[in-house]
Amino acid sequence: MIEELVPAEVAARDLFGDARTHRLFDSERALVAGAVAERVREFTTVRWAAAQCVRRLGHAPAPLLPGRLGAPRWPRGLVGSLTHCAGYRAAVVARASVVSGLGIDAEPHEPLPDRVTGRVASAGELRHLAALHSAHPDVRWDRLLFCAKEAFYKLWSPVTGRWLGFDGAEVTFAPSPGDARGHGFVVRPAGAASGFPAVRGQWLARHGVLVAAIAVAAGELPAVRPAPHGQEGTAVTGISS
Incomplete structure (x- = not known):
């Protein structure tokens, strides 16, 4: 997939x-x-x-x-x-x-432990996840947030040569232009990562697995x-x- x-x-x-x-x-x-x-x-x-x-x-x-x-x-x-x-x-x-x-990450489609969610998500992201869960409770949005951030960090690392904490990126799940499935997300760098461009990704949930992927064209x-x-x-x- x-x-x-x-x-x-x-x-x-x-x-x-x-x-x-x-x-x-x-x-x-x-x-x-x-x-x-x-x-x-x-x-x-x-x-x-x-x-x-x-x-x-x-x-x-x-x-x-x-x-x-x-x-x-x-x-x-x-x-x-x-x-x-x-x-x-x-x-x-x-x-x-x-x-x-390029950055991809796969995770089991299961809840994150509460202690991990608190480390991964900002206050704004927690509110975003709560709204998403209310509308689409079949998706483990907490785990998907972790997955999307991991995909972003895998893209970030070779470009910058630096580590980045979970608070260095804010994720919003929203359809990308032309995405009929509505399985898009946007990662906006924050804090120490400010100045790095925002990037778009796609995700899927299938066969008990969540997968997130980010591909950025040359020159961007x-x-x-x-x-x-x-x-x-x-x-x-x-x-x-």
Whole structure:
């Protein structure tokens, strides 16, 4: 379902479950040496999905290793994003000449613990969520807010090279222009992130999973920071993926 949330020029692949066969690069395998089986499966499957996307764009797959902030570094000329949650894995990749930033996140369609909601949402967002819940109680808006902010942070990190707290963005769920489903949202940076452009995203709830995605066209974001000396590519998304 991830392909429904991004433009046609973005290669997208998802999977409910795990890839049966995918050989990790030695450098990738070292990252999960000693990890529990579930961690190895999700790590391997999102890299399988990413490899499918990279090949679709005419590139040879390469190791996806963490950059300075923990997000995967993509082959030069590409941007991408990874996500996984219980039973679902996804990747999106695009040419940097076409798309300047990507961020996706998937979460189980379940309530957030109250203590987490209080950390994630501002007072204004809490009022927004209450109104949404009253009108559409079948959607876990608290979890979707978390999902949308995670997608935004995965886009933000490679562009700015900085961490950002949950209070650095305000999310409004509203239809995007031409969105017949009404599954749009807008993220407006706040506080320390003020000055970064607002971005639009799309979301879906299906098969017990919430997925949010943001794709921004080339030229609509600040220039990407160069990778540290000796590191190829750009760090984009998927902290700990």
